[in-house]
Amino acid sequence: MSAIVLRNNIRRLRFEKNMTQEELALRTGVSRQTIMSIERGRTNPSVLLAYKIAAALESPLTEVFSMEGKLMPVS
Numbered sequence: 179m180s181a182i183v184l185r186n187n188i189r190r191l192r193f194e195k196n197m198t199q200e201e202l203a204l205r206t207g208v209s210r211q212t213i214m215s216i217e218r219g220r221t222n223p224s225v226l227l228a229y230k231i232a233a234a235l236e237s238p239l240t241e242v243f244s245m246e247g248k249l250m251p252v253s
Contacts, residue, residue, distance in 0.1 A: 181247055182245055182246065182247035182248070182249065183219070183245070183246045183247055184219070184222050184243060184244075184245055184246075185219070185243070185244050185245070185246055186216065186217065186219070186242055186243050186244075187241065187242055187243075187244075188202070188213070188216065188217045188231060188235070188242060189217050191235045191237055191241070191242060192217075192235065195235060195236070197234075197235070199213045199214055199217070202231065202234055202235070205230075205234040206227060206230040206231055206234050207230070208227065213231075216231070228242070228243055
């Protein structure tokens, strides 16, 4: 069974808004390194940070983040 992976469109949305990682970091109250790590899929954001990122990008949460994979079945 494959694991669930959180994907994001942060980079594309940032480019559409002409926003740097630094600007997004300042708007959301985290470091540029945190934004970079989330953008590259190395780190998953907290629920609150995910909402802050979506708000800063003026995009629905489901446009910024999506889930791939399936949940484990309950026996």
